[in-house]
Amino acid sequence: MARTHEAGAMHSPGNASVAIVPNWLRAPGDVNELLPQLWASSVVRGNDGALRVGGVDVRDLAAEHGTPAYVLDEVDFRGRATAFRDAFRDAFADLCGGADVYYAAKTFLCTGVVRWLAEDGLNLDVASGGEFATGLRGGMPAGRMVFHGNNKSAAELREALTAGIGRIVVDNLGEVDLLADIAGELGATADVMLRVTVGVEAHTHSYIATAHEDQKFGLSLSSGTAEEAAAAVLRRPELRLLGFHSHIGSQIFDTGGFEVAARRILGLTARVRREHGAEVPEVDLGGGFGIAYTSEHDPLTPADLARHLAAIVERECRAEGIDCPKVSVEPGRAIAGPSTFTLYEAGAVKDVELDGGARRRYVSVDGGMSDNIRTALYDADYSATLASRRSGAEAVLSRVVGKHCESGDVVVKDEFLPSDLGAGDLVAVPGTGAYCRSMASNYNHVLKPPVIAVRDGVARPLLRRETLQDLFALDVG
Numbered sequence: 001m002a003r004t005h006e007a008g009a010m011h012s013p014g015n016a017s018v019a020i021v022p023n024w025l026r027a028p029g030d031v032n033e034l035l036p037q038l039w040a041s042s043v044v045r046g047n048d049g050a051l052r053v054g055g056v057d058v059r060d061l062a063a064e065h066g067t068p069a070y071v072l073d074e075v076d077f078r079g080r081a082t083a084f085r086d087a088f089r090d091a092f093a094d095l096c097g098g099a100d101v102y103y104a105a106k107t108f109l110c111t112g113v114v115r116w117l118a119e120d121g122l123n124l125d126v127a128s129g130g131e132f133a134t135g136l137r138g139g140m141p142a143g144r145m146v147f148h149g150n151n152k153s154a155a156e157l158r159e160a161l162t163a164g165i166g167r168i169v170v171d172n173l174g175e176v177d178l179l180a181d182i183a184g185e186l187g188a189t190a191d192v193m194l195r196v197t198v199g200v201e202a203h204t205h206s207y208i209a210t211a212h213e214d215q216k217f218g219l220s221l222s223s224g225t226a227e228e229a230a231a232a233v234l235r236r237p238e239l240r241l242l243g244f245h246s247h248i249g250s251q252i253f254d255t256g257g258f259e260v261a262a263r264r265i266l267g268l269t270a271r272v273r274r275e276h277g278a279e280v281p282e283v284d285l286g287g288g289f290g291i292a293y294t295s296e297h298d299p300l301t302p303a304d305l306a307r308h309l310a311a312i313v314e315r316e317c318r319a320e321g322i323d324c325p326k327v328s329v330e331p332g333r334a335i336a337g338p339s340t341f342t343l344y345e346a347g348a349v350k351d352v353e354l355d356g357g358a359r360r361r362y363v364s365v366d367g368g369m370s371d372n373i374r375t376a377l378y379d380a381d382y383s384a385t386l387a388s389r390r391s392g393a394e395a396v397l398s399r400v401v402g403k404h405c406e407s408g409d410v411v412v413k414d415e416f417l418p419s420d421l422g423a424g425d426l427v428a429v430p431g432t433g434a435y436c437r438s439m440a441s442n443y444n445h446v447l448k449p450p451v452i453a454v455r456d457g458v459a460r461p462l463l464r465r466e467t468l469q470d471l472f473a474l475d476v477g
């Protein structure tokens with residue numbers, strides 16, 4: 001599954017022109033090769049040709065747990081989480097005593113993962129009562145959680161405050177009084193961050209960009225609403241203003257957007273400190289750090305990211321003449337994404353003739369848009385490989401599709417797969433640890449796959465496969 005940026009003729013059947021493949025996928029290369037940046041660290045192709053993860057053969061995983069299945073490399077997940085923890089602690093140590101890392105629960109959440117995060121010294125960013133309850137159930141202290149959301153209910157706020165939530169990110173003006181009133185009723189003081197729309201156009205898909213003005217999240221900086229909200233929080237004794245929060249979007253590679261965002265919220269911090277005499281001791285720069293789904297993506301390491309962000313924050317604080325607030329970040333995808341691949345079994349194979357005589361092969365697998373909606377929703381790119389054996393057959397331009405009643409049910413838009421791949425072969429799609437299980441559906445009453453954690457030769461389900469009984473249990477009619 002090697003990919004190259006070099007232009008070149010494609011050797012697929014029908015001699016398809018390069019126009020039907022994206023620029024980054026020009027030549028087929030060796031279909032058996034695994035690009036290390038796409039896979040969890042323990043994934044290798046064994047001597048017999050089958051993939052192994054955490055010392056376990058994927059054929060054994062499929063036999064024991066069935067397909068499709070999300071296969072999560074525990075050491076990889078925890079390694080990325082602790083790499084973020086250490087990198088941000090170290091890079092910000094001199095500046096503000098170290099930065100805190102909040103794993104974004106929406107990426108992928110279950111109690112097993114919460115236990116790892118709690119043990120490994122990370123914190124948790126939750127965006128609903130369900131995520132918060134799962135955090136508590138997994139053993140994350142409420143004080144190490146931050147609660148997000150543009151429409152939190154009074155019940156969610158009440159539960160979070162009652163349990164002793166660490167901080168609540170207020171998203172709109174109305175929420176200031178709602179939260180203050182609830183805190184007052186409970187005799188509590190709520191620690192508050194204000195989510196600021198900083199007006200940055202993040203270079204990512206429009207559905208996952210979140211800091212431009214025309215969208216639902218946050219308090220506008222340019223219109224003065226953010227500052228108005230800060231004044232409103234400072235007026236309410238039930239609330240303590242910790243600072244400002246910015247999340248510019250997701251799957252972002254260049255730090256330019258973070259630089260503009262940091263400049264704007266640190267400018268706001270300085271203004272509110274000056275004009276309101278408030279301490280405003282913290283700032284949260286959100287998440288959004290991109291990962292490699294294909295060879296076109298070249299993400300920064302956590303250490304490089306932390307160094308870049310620390311340099312940005314230091315420069316902006318110096319320019320504003322303020323002491324550096326305590327920094328936090330909220331990575332999700334960059335921790336969970338690469339840790340997991342989806343293991344499918346191939347079924348029907350069909351060849352289609354395209355304009356100009358080119359051909360595309362459709363390889364159907366036993367899952368699809370119900371376990372990975374990202375391709376259909378964001379036009380996301382993924383890659384795939386034949387996982388159960390090595391093949392010496394020629395590479396064919398292929399599209400991996402699901403089994404749903406929908407022509408847009410595509411898992412991998414473009415990949416070179418061996419021409420002898422057929423029914424019964426296992427296919428693995430890497431980089432599916434983020435926003436796949438957490439956005440899974442039961443479309444066509446397809447059952448959600450299990451999440452199998454693998455480590456040191458042992459595989460164990462973190463989430464079991466759904467059963468028809470699970471679906472029927474909801475059906476009370």
Ligand SMILES: Cc1ncc(COP(=O)(O)O)c(C=O)c1O
Nearest residue numbers: 104247250287288330331332333
């Ligand atoms: C407020 C907030 N923080 C953190 C994240 C995590 O983003 P990512 O998974 O891209 O790091 C998100 C999702 O985009 C978010 O909305």
Ligand SMILES: N[C@@H](CCCC[NH3+])C(=O)O
Nearest residue numbers: 106208250251374434435
């Ligand atoms: N769900 C999105 C990311 C958005 C995260 C929430 N702000 C994705 O799959 O890329």
